[in-house]
Amino acid sequence: MQEVIRIEGGRKLNGSVTISSSKNATVALIPAAILSNGPVTLTGVPDIADVESLAEILRILKVDVLEDGQHLIIDPTMMENTDLEQDVVTRLRASYYFMGALLGKYGKVRIKMPGGCYLGPRPIDLHIKGFEALGAKVEYERGGYTITCDHLVGNRIFLDIASVGATINIMMAAVYADGRTTIENAAKEPEIIDVATLLNKMGANVRGAGTNVITIDGVQSLYGCYHEIIPDRIEAGTFLVMAAACAEEMVINNVIPKHIEALTSKLMEMGVKMDIGIDTITVYGGAELHAVDVTTKPYPGFATDLQQPLTALLTQAQGISQVVDTIYAERFKHCIELQRMGAQIEIGTGTSKITGPTKLYGDKVTATDLRCGASLVIAGLIAEGITEIRGVHHIDRGYDDIDGKLKKLGARIHRAMID
Numbered sequence: 001m002q003e004v005i006r007i008e009g010g011r012k013l014n015g016s017v018t019i020s021s022s023k024n025a026t027v028a029l030i031p032a033a034i035l036s037n038g039p040v041t042l043t044g045v046p047d048i049a050d051v052e053s054l055a056e057i058l059r060i061l062k063v064d065v066l067e068d069g070q071h072l073i074i075d076p077t078m079m080e081n082t083d084l085e086q087d088v089v090t091r092l093r094a095s096y097y098f099m100g101a102l103l104g105k106y107g108k109v110r111i112k113m114p115g116g117c118y119l120g121p122r123p124i125d126l127h128i129k130g131f132e133a134l135g136a137k138v139e140y141e142r143g144g145y146t147i148t149c150d151h152l153v154g155n156r157i158f159l160d161i162a163s164v165g166a167t168i169n170i171m172m173a174a175v176y177a178d179g180r181t182t183i184e185n186a187a188k189e190p191e192i193i194d195v196a197t198l199l200n201k202m203g204a205n206v207r208g209a210g211t212n213v214i215t216i217d218g219v220q221s222l223y224g225c226y227h228e229i230i231p232d233r234i235e236a237g238t239f240l241v242m243a244a245a246c247a248e249e250m251v252i253n254n255v256i257p258k259h260i261e262a263l264t265s266k267l268m269e270m271g272v273k274m275d276i277g278i279d280t281i282t283v284y285g286g287a288e289l290h291a292v293d294v295t296t297k298p299y300p301g302f303a304t305d306l307q308q309p310l311t312a313l314l315t316q317a318q319g320i321s322q323v324v325d326t327i328y329a330e331r332f333k334h335c336i337e338l339q340r341m342g343a344q345i346e347i348g349t350g351t352s353k354i355t356g357p358t359k360l361y362g363d364k365v366t367a368t369d370l371r372c373g374a375s376l377v378i379a380g381l382i383a384e385g386i387t388e389i390r391g392v393h394h395i396d397r398g399y400d401d402i403d404g405k406l407k408k409l410g411a412r413i414h415r416a417m418i419d
């Protein structure tokens, strides 16, 4: 038996939607919380499978976890540094944040190779380079890493690529290190600022998050605090694209417009009409859409996570659009599924060329990764007939109640179990 999402396409969406807190911030904030010596309360925690997996890992570590609605209270007072070799570690990519957090707190971590969406090769060499620069010894054997250090000492680390994961992992490993750590060519994503904010509320001394140079001055002790998570810019972007595809009028609440400027400016270039407020964006449907070219870049450039959802919309735009993904050259599996629904897409190495507009028809398609799933939901909303999406667990890893939110906007969407 497996779960599927069925969408009856062709209906106009109307109304408002409130965006949940950021998945990619939350999955780093949860491991970061264990660096504290007292309870940390995270507010606005999204109801997604990745959070459940991380809570399971916390329980393995004997961390007290209390889920109270949108609050997650993480109390690491009685924590034990257990080896993380359980299957849950391989369910998501973000389990690699326990490397930095446990190394930072205990000087030792043993953890299985993390999993997550397959988007082509996703090495973690820069994380390792960072840990080694702080004095750690890293060994890899039988599918797991053992990272140890008697005493971490701050150092200057230049990242060859501005990696989100490596920046956050090194920040966490360095909070208790002796002296100053400087991360050069650090990633600048908003999620990094959110993690630095939490660490600083806990008593750490992290400066420069959001720029490409971050300094961390080691401290002796960290304590509990309260932290409200930033809105999910990728979920907001997904709903913006949905609105552009099939809304009469959609109000998207709890969004930081600056975080998705690369997308809003691209949508305006396509002809989409919208009003951008302080924490709200209203999208008006019915505009004629024009083809555009998109190249994904690290923040503040166009997010790789949004190129897959946008591709579904580009099938409806007049002309030829080209998408280049400079972050993940193999992040194009959604195109094969969209082709099944009638899209005209040529897939190249790290690129796709979309000719539009083409009519889409409902079909049986498979979400091969999280944002591929989002792309197929959008295509399903546009398409004539019924779209049946398999691989729903990928979507549930990162979107909080996507079907509930869409139902409220007037979509015909439901889940079913099939053999």
Ligand code: EPU
Pocket (backbone or CB within 6 Å): 024, 025, 027, 093, 094, 117, 121, 122, 123, 124, 125, 126, 127, 128, 161, 162, 163, 164, 165, 166, 187, 234, 304, 305, 326, 327, 328, 370, 371, 398
């Ligand atoms: N890279 C290396 N070596 C490393 C680390 C990264 O070569 O040690 C390369 C990657 O292969 C990639 C590029 O550097 O080509 C950027 O990777 P990055 O480390 O920034 O990605 P990540 O931290 O693994 C996060 C998000 C992804 C998002 C990317 C890029 C989380 C948990 N994941 O991944 O989100 O696509 O940044 O913005 O924060 C998603 O939400 O669907 C998702 C996949």
